[in-house]
Amino acid sequence: MIFDLELIKHVYTHYQDTVNHIRQVIGRPLTLTEKILYAHLAQGEQLKDYKRGVDYVNFAPDRVAMQDATAQMALLQLMNSGRDRVAVPSTVHCDHLIQAYKNAYDDLIIAESNNQEVYQFLRDVSNKYGIGFWKPNAGIIHQVVLENYAFPGGMMIGTDSHTPNAGGLSMIAIGVGGADAVDVMAGMAFELKMPRLIGVKLSGKLSGWASAKDVILKLAGILTVKGGTNSIIEYFGEGTKSLSATGKATICNMGAEVGATTSIFPYDQKSADYLAITGRQDIVDLATKLVDCFNPDLAVLNEPNKYYDQVIEINLSELEPYVNGPFTPDLAYSISQLASAVQQHNYPNNMEVGLIGSCTNSSYEDMSRAASVIDNATKLGLSVKAKLIINPGSEQVKYTALRDGLLDTFEQAGAVVMANACGPCIGQWRRDEVSDEHYNSIVTSFNRNFAKRNDGNANTNAFVCSPEIVAALSIAGTLTFNPLTDTLTNSKGEKVKLPEPVGDELPTNGFAVDDAGYIEPIADGSQVVVNIAQSSERLQALSPFLPWDGKDIVAQPLLIKALGKCTTDHISMAGKWLKYRGHLDNISNNMLIGAVNAFNEQTNFVLDAQTNTYLAVPELARKFKAEGLGSIVVAEENYGEGSSREHAAMEPRFLNVKAIVVKSFARIHETNLKKQGMLALTFVNKEDYDKVQEDDKISILGLTDFTPGKNLTMVLNHRDGNVEAFPVAHTYNEAQISWFKAGSALNKLSAEFKNS
Ligand code: MIC
Ligand code: SF4
Numbered sequence: 001m002i003f004d005l006e007l008i009k010h011v012y013t014h015y016q017d018t019v020n021h022i023r024q025v026i027g028r029p030l031t032l033t034e035k036i037l038y039a040h041l042a043q044g045e046q047l048k049d050y051k052r053g054v055d056y057v058n059f060a061p062d063r064v065a066m067q068d069a070t071a072q073m074a075l076l077q078l079m080n081s082g083r084d085r086v087a088v089p090s091t092v093h094c095d096h097l098i099q100a101y102k103n104a105y106d107d108l109i110i111a112e113s114n115n116q117e118v119y120q121f122l123r124d125v126s127n128k129y130g131i132g133f134w135k136p137n138a139g140i141i142h143q144v145v146l147e148n149y150a151f152p153g154g155m156m157i158g159t160d161s162h163t164p165n166a167g168g169l170s171m172i173a174i175g176v177g178g179a180d181a182v183d184v185m186a187g188m189a190f191e192l193k194m195p196r197l198i199g200v201k202l203s204g205k206l207s208g209w210a211s212a213k214d215v216i217l218k219l220a221g222i223l224t225v226k227g228g229t230n231s232i233i234e235y236f237g238e239g240t241k242s243l244s245a246t247g248k249a250t251i252c253n254m255g256a257e258v259g260a261t262t263s264i265f266p267y268d269q270k271s272a273d274y275l276a277i278t279g280r281q282d283i284v285d286l287a288t289k290l291v292d293c294f295n296p297d298l299a300v301l302n303e304p305n306k307y308y309d310q311v312i313e314i315n316l317s318e319l320e321p322y323v324n325g326p327f328t329p330d331l332a333y334s335i336s337q338l339a340s341a342v343q344q345h346n347y348p349n350n351m352e353v354g355l356i357g358s359c360t361n362s363s364y365e366d367m368s369r370a371a372s373v374i375d376n377a378t379k380l381g382l383s384v385k386a387k388l389i390i391n392p393g394s395e396q397v398k399y400t401a402l403r404d405g406l407l408d409t410f411e412q413a414g415a416v417v418m419a420n421a422c423g424p425c426i427g428q429w430r431r432d433e434v435s436d437e438h439y440n441s442i443v444t445s446f447n448r449n450f451a452k453r454n455d456g457n458a459n460t461n462a463f464v465c466s467p468e469i470v471a472a473l474s475i476a477g478t479l480t481f482n483p484l485t486d487t488l489t490n491s492k493g494e495k496v497k498l499p500e501p502v503g504d505e506l507p508t509n510g511f512a513v514d515d516a517g518y519i520e521p522i523a524d525g526s527q528v529v530v531n532i533a534q535s536s537e538r539l540q541a542l543s544p545f546l547p548w549d550g551k552d553i554v555a556q557p558l559l560i561k562a563l564g565k566c567t568t569d570h571i572s573m574a575g576k577w578l579k580y581r582g583h584l585d586n587i588s589n590n591m592l593i594g595a596v597n598a599f600n601e602q603t604n605f606v607l608d609a610q611t612n613t614y615l616a617v618p619e620l621a622r623k624f625k626a627e628g629l630g631s632i633v634v635a636e637e638n639y640g641e642g643s644s645r646e647h648a649a650m651e652p653r654f655l656n657v658k659a660i661v662v663k664s665f666a667r668i669h670e671t672n673l674k675k676q677g678m679l680a681l682t683f684v685n686k687e688d689y690d691k692v693q694e695d696d697k698i699s700i701l702g703l704t705d706f707t708p709g710k711n712l713t714m715v716l717n718h719r720d721g722n723v724e725a726f727p728v729a730h731t732y733n734e735a736q737i738s739w740f741k742a743g744s745a746l747n748k749l750s751a752e753f754k755n756s
Helices: 005-013 015-026 032-039 068-079 104-114 116-129 141-148 163-169 178-185 212-223 238-242 245-258 269-277 281-288 298-302 335-345 364-379 395-403 406-412 467-476 575-580 584-590 617-626 647-654 667-675 734-742 745-755
Strands: 056-059 063-067 090-093 132-134 155-158 172-175 190-193 196-203 231-236 262-264 310-315 322-324 332-334 351-356 387-390 440-444 460-464 553-561 606-608 613-615 631-635 657-662 679-683 697-701 712-717 723-729
Touching: 005 015, 005 281, 015 032, 032 172, 032 231, 032 262, 063 068, 063 141, 063 178, 068 090, 068 116, 068 178, 090 116, 090 141, 104 116, 116 132, 141 155, 141 163, 141 245, 155 163, 155 178, 163 172, 163 245, 163 262, 163 269, 172 262, 178 190, 178 667, 178 745, 196 212, 196 238, 212 245, 212 310, 212 322, 212 332, 231 245, 238 269, 245 262, 245 269, 245 364, 269 281, 322 335, 332 335, 351 364, 351 467, 364 395, 364 406, 364 467, 387 406, 387 467, 395 406, 440 467, 553 617, 553 657, 575 584, 584 617, 584 647, 606 617, 613 617, 617 631, 647 657, 647 667, 657 697, 667 679, 667 734, 667 745, 734 745
Parallel strands: 063 090, 063 155, 090 132, 155 172, 196 231, 196 310, 231 262, 351 387, 351 440, 440 460, 553 631, 631 657, 657 679
Antiparallel strands: 056 190, 322 332, 322 460, 553 697, 606 613, 679 723, 697 712, 712 723
């Protein structure tokens, strides 16, 4: 079955004319990104050459996808929006809430029982509002979207930061918070700052141990975790043509790790092959006629420096495998540098667990190449030293890999195959065998490796790499092993070298699946009643946030001044907290518990200056709230990096934090804060961060004249009586200021629906 075929036909009908028109109006050759973005301008939005990195533009995405951990909050907001049916095709995917423990079968039974209430809620709301529902074990959102919904030249948003995965099939796919998704599902536009364009020219061809993943691991080292902020990465050049569609998706997926708004590849034969084998020949027939629309103009290819804001070149023929980490995905070591880095930094060399899967690397090709490494090792008399865990990306990949014997290869070598779900990638991993003091290394084919992310242990050093390198390092059981050059000793005492991985990009016998796990919403959901039990620990109906009181923020205490990296995993941890994603009050108990207090370098231990005692961050915030006080959060660079989870913005809003003042923000998080009616501000002079003291009373002045482009003033009243004042900047436009005044974007939206 092809989803949305009518919609896609509709999108394609005038595509060529639209692109011609855009080129004419803009008056220059177009990049691929520009073709798709401008073809999706919202109704009423003027077609003109928008200033990249400056202008806010309204778009009309074709579809929305949500995963279960973010869908709960998104759908709770949708229920308050005043709308009764989604305006664009939307789906919910149950992938984040299944804990990996024993094996796929047992874990699924436990997940279905533990999460019954949440799954039922998601299903009911999906039925009511006409949303497609992918049940638990159907697969990870981005893999399922790639297999079923992504189409060249389309535009989608998804409540997950790795939504850009669909860029592998030439779709502009952007990760957003739930509030953005609600706008689009409610029939409103999606607002985005016109992104800058980073062109990445790929030449040459991959060979040997190098894989698509290594392109983005290398790029992460070049761009760092904030180098892609407010940018779209567009890949071009001869090298793109040799990469499989799923390999391209891997690269686009992990563009999230450099902060990119999204990433995209041009449409080519590999895209067509993938669409065809996943049952979408009709789309190929249509898209093939529009190849020019789904590729950059020739003039752009000839003079990329003229059309992209930055151009980076990567020669695939010279690419080495990379292993990035620990604790940040941009610490890139090529495999030949890794051994000395391990020694120099004292990373635990004993590699204890290898994990293959996640939305980044769980395609058939990934499984097949990793299985070839294991198979070769077995034939050479080598065993797998580390524990090996596999999470297939979708039921379709799993079913096909099982049919083709790939899963047998893993299992015979001692690997455990878990559910088709996120599992250990998001801390849904019951790793009973190690304590939290245990200093150890793991390698994963995932995309992120922030502290505590996988097993909740701050002493676990997680490294990310390709599935084939995970397999090789798992066989060796050490980080310092370089499969390109080193040998291992087999059961007979012989020194053997692992042959290079080989694999099938696509299954020779096609994909197969018994039950892919999709449930169509009922035609008329108006009678569906969505129940939220008053006593529920997991779900809580949302009460609208209060509107702004019309006053400046005066003399509020500091809640925490965070030191160093403060990702959404630090602000609103996942793992065991995922179960509260539908209950704002309960999940607020994890607010900023992972952030490091700049004054004592401890986590979740902040000064209550009134009583001179130290409390947990949420506890102190609740105390202030109970006393009718607000508070201020101060932090450093790229605050809110990582996930799209809007809980990281809603929790401070709920606990009465008045402003988040940082050196810089990650894109999705900054928008999430604005949407929830929070103040997201940046230091004009980054050194002003140093002036903030633990027992300060902080004011934010200028709100009565809150205007786009005009700085506000932050005043620090130090305990010794000294006062320091300095400017703080913001990026709010008129509409966003109106959200702040209304208390949240949702308040504004529902008021508009009531009045219409
Ligand atoms: C992640 O990889 O961090 C997540 C969990 O998929 C998040 C979404 C979430 O927090 O639910 C993301 O990437 O947006
Ligand atoms: Fe799931 Fe991990 Fe992908 Fe996030 S990054 S969607 S947790 S597999």
